[in-house]
Amino acid sequence: MKNKPLLPLFFILLISFGAGAQGIAFQKGTWTEIKAKAKAENKHIFVDAYTTWCGPCKWQSKNVFPKKEVGDFFNKNFVAFKLDAEKGEGVAFAKQYKVKSYPTLLYFSPKGEIVHRTLGAFPAKKLLQQANRALNPETQLYPLKRRFEKGEKSQEFLKRYVIALADALADFSKPAEMYLNQMGKTYWTTAEGWEFISAYVRKSSDEVFGYVMKNQSVFAKAIGSSEKLGKKEVDQYIIGVLKADIQSVARSKDENRLAAFTNQLKAFGKKADQHIAKVEYMFYANDKDKAPQYASRYFDNYCNNALEFDRIAWQFHQKYDDPQQLEKALKWAEKSVQLMKGFFNMGTQAHLLFKLKRYKEAKKVTEEAIVLTKKAGKDIKGWADEIKTALEALLGKINAKL
Numbered sequence: 286m287k288n289k290p291l292l293p294l295f296f297i298l299l300i301s302f303g304a305g306a307q308g309i310a311f312q313k314g315t316w317t318e319i320k321a322k323a324k325a326e327n328k329h330i331f332v333d334a335y336t337t338w339c340g341p342c343k344w345q346s347k348n349v350f351p352k353k354e355v356g357d358f359f360n361k362n363f364v365a366f367k368l369d370a371e372k373g374e375g376v377a378f379a380k381q382y383k384v385k386s387y388p389t390l391l392y393f394s395p396k397g398e399i400v401h402r403t404l405g406a407f408p409a410k411k412l413l414q415q416a417n418r419a420l421n422p423e424t425q426l427y428p429l430k431r432r433f434e435k436g437e438k439s440q441e442f443l444k445r446y447v448i449a450l451a452d453a454l455a456d457f458s459k460p461a462e463m464y465l466n467q468m469g470k471t472y473w474t475t476a477e478g479w480e481f482i483s484a485y486v487r488k489s490s491d492e493v494f495g496y497v498m499k500n501q502s503v504f505a506k507a508i509g510s511s512e513k514l515g516k517k518e519v520d521q522y523i524i525g526v527l528k529a530d531i532q533s534v535a536r537s538k539d540e541n542r543l544a545a546f547t548n549q550l551k552a553f554g555k556k557a558d559q560h561i562a563k564v565e566y567m568f569y570a571n572d573k574d575k576a577p578q579y580a581s582r583y584f585d586n587y588c589n590n591a592l593e594f595d596r597i598a599w600q601f602h603q604k605y606d607d608p609q610q611l612e613k614a615l616k617w618a619e620k621s622v623q624l625m626k627g628f629f630n631m632g633t634q635a636h637l638l639f640k641l642k643r644y645k646e647a648k649k650v651t652e653e654a655i656v657l658t659k660k661a662g663k664d665i666k667g668w669a670d671e672i673k674t675a676l677e678a679l680l681g682k683i684n685a686k687l
Contacts, residue, residue, distance in 0.1 A: 308351035309359045311367045316374055320397040323364040329400075329420060330393035331363040334370045334379060339387040341406035352409050362420060363392075386454070392419035400425040404454040415452055426453055433460065440467050447485050461485040465493055474500070479508040483522045489530045489549065498523065527560045535567035543568050559587040570600070577601075577610055584617055594621035595630040602637050611641050628657035632672050635679060644686045651680045 311333070312319060323330045333350075335342035349355060359365055370379035370387065378384070382391060382399060392401040401419035418424035426449040433446055443464040450457035465473065465482070472478040473493065486493045497504055501519050502512075509515025527550070534546045546564065550557035566583040569575040580597055588594060594617045601614030615637040621630040631654035638647035655676050661669035 307353040308356040309365045310356065311350075311365045314366075316366070316368070316378060319364055319366045320393075323393070323395050324397065326364065327395050328364050329362060329395060330397070331359060331365045331416070331419075332378075332391040332393070333365070333367045334375070334382075334384045334387065334389045334391060335367065336369065336371050336387050342388040345388060345406035345412075349407065349409050349412055355409050355412060358413055358416060362416070390415070392416075392425075400427050401449070402426060403452040418449065418452070424449060426450065426455075438463060438467075440464060443467070444481070447481075451485060457485060458488065458491070462491065462493070470496070474503055474507045476508055479504060483518075487526055487529060489526055489546075494526060524560075527557075531560060531564040531567065534564055535570075538568070559583075562587055573604060576604075577613070581613065589624070591621045591625035591630065594618065594624065595633050598630075598637065599633045602633065602640060606640075608641060611637055615641065626657075628654045628661065628669060628672055628676075631657065632676055632679075635676065639679060639683060642686075644683050648680065648683045648687065651676050651683060655680070 309331075312322065314322070319330060333342075333346075335346070368375045368378055370376070370384050370389075382389075382402075384391075386404055388404075388406055390403045391399060394400050400422075401415075403415050407415065422428050424445050429442070429446045429449050432442065443460045447457045447461045447464060450460070461481075465478075465486070468478065473482060473496065482493055482497065486497075488494065497519065501516070501523075504519050505512050505515035507515070509518055530546065534542055537543075543564065547561050550561050562579075562583040566576075566579040569579045580601075584594065584597055598614040598618035598621065601610055601617075605611060605614070615634065618630060618634040618637055622634060631650055635647050635651040635654055638644075638650060655673055658669040658673035658676065
């Protein structure tokens with residue numbers, strides 16, 4: 286009777302983080318040892334590239350990786366490995382595989398060749414969908430990329446490639462445009478076509494987006510259980526695309542681009558006024574002369590967000606000494622407090638009152654804000670303590686004036 290061969294020593298040393306527990310059993314060891322283990326077991330490799338400061342990394346590790354259904358699938362199909370991208374061999378690994386955002390989830394073949402990647406933290410269902418794609422050469426990002434570069438352009442192939450690029454937060458605009466042009470406008474207004482458009486047409490400059498804007502009622506009737514629900518879904522999609530472009534245009538500081546963007550929006554009537562006001566405010570936010578005009582238009586007519594009100598009020602406190610501008614900022618700070626009362630926006634309100642020489646009011650607001658900092662939860666205690674220190678210093682200045 287032959288003796289069973291003994292496992293190599295380093296396999297014995299590759300002890301699972303989650304041995305005996307449900308969830309993904311991440312292995313300890315070096316990257317070289319992990320690749321050897323995967324090759325010996327003929328399994329793909331799953332690598333969670335993380336950092337210690339990454340909030341989404343922590344959320345996924347705590348809430349998704351320990352789930353039984355996730356562990357069952359990953360432990361059956363992968364050798365799983367966690368790697369801190371800022372420590373030890375993680376630094377060289379991150380450089381080699383161009384890991385720049387976190388968490389980045391990388392998938393390798395049993396031979397140690399990268400085949401797929403995704404970026405971000407995901408709920409269990411989405412993570413399992415992505416892991417399934419990572420096992421299939423027909424849906425793996427890197428094989429699809431090579432086929433695209435060689436000229437493959439079939440409809441089903443393009444659709445799979447777009448999905449893989451989107452999961453990796455890579456630019457999918459070109460293959461998405463090619464796919465939709467092949468499918469034609471009749472397809473665009475079907476439920477399946479809308480599902481693709483709403484997920485993968487994300488620029489207001491895209492031809493398909495312009496078509497949606499000009500045919501909103503057609504899409505609303507086609508995609509919803511009722512036209513009312515369909516209209517709501519179309520509106521949410523349009524707002525999402527415009528918001529993304531607003532950020533890009535505002536950061537560009539290119540007045541020609543701003544003019545082209547606002548002219549594009551004007552073609553869609555009054556429903557675009559709010560977005561025009563916001564992009565113009567953001568574009569001129571650092572222009573001391575123009576900022577008041579554009580900020581007033583947006584914040585006095587459209588904004589309903591406490592954090593935005595607080596942010597603009599503090600910016601005005603920092604930039605202006607003119608009582609007229611400070612009164613305007615105080616109004617916005619008060620609106621922020623009305624929407625979501627907290628020590629942060631009451632602190633802004635108190636600083637503005639002090640700068641306006643309304644010392645008694647400033648003292649009352651400051652004292653109340655200090656009380657709120659003491660009630661802050663553990664997750665924001667550090668921030669609350671910083672605000673508390675600043676408020677106590679302000680209170681000293683106020684008392685000196687009274």
